Amino acid sequence: MIYIKEFYIRIFGYYDGFMPFYSVLFVLFATIVLFFLFHKTEAYKKFRSLKMYDIIWRWEWRNEKVVSLWCYCPTCGEQLVCDDEYSHSKVLLVNKTTFFICKTCGDIEKGRVVGGNRSYVLKIVKFEISKRVANGNFENEQ
Ligand SMILES: [Zn+2]
Structure with a gap:
């Protein structure tokens, strides 16, 4: 847990308890966006x-x-x-x-x-x- 805190403090300069939750949301969102981008670029191949x-x-x-x-x-x-x-x-x-x-x-x-x-x-x-x-x-x- 202390490593997680240090990780956020090193990147953002502070830490609050919701940050890991937001990180998970961000990763999910990024994955969905990348998935659709990938599919969009592949669609033209049809x-x-x-x-x-x-x-x-x-x-x-x-x-x-x-x-x-x-x-x-x-x-x-x-x-x-x-x-x-x-x-x-x-x-x-x-x-x-x-x-x-x-x-x-x-x-x-x-x-x-x-x-x-x-x-x-x-x-x-x-x-x-x-x-x-x-x-x-x-x-x-x-
Ligand atoms: Zn002909």
Whole structure:
């Protein structure tokens, strides 16, 4: 008991009989807060799909990073093929276009992004994912 008193006096400079009780309450409260914080940070890891540019984007989480990000057909669910052959124009931004094509649906264009090539598009989608996670309004869209 004398050690407990000394402990409180060393930290707070005084001691009263309720301090151990408050300490237990504080530890319980801190544990509950940490539990909810932990669950909140983990919740976004269930967010693994989103609809953008009329196509479905899916990815995995490795630690806090988005990995294996790719696009899928909104009709049949197959992986899309990306054609960014026309994304190297240096004249106009609108001339830089990446097309997303579904082979399974019969070489049909499922979406297009104006402004850059596939790595540009992946960066934009990753940015959108981080934005939604930061805002806390994320829900799987497919
Ligand atoms: Zn398809």
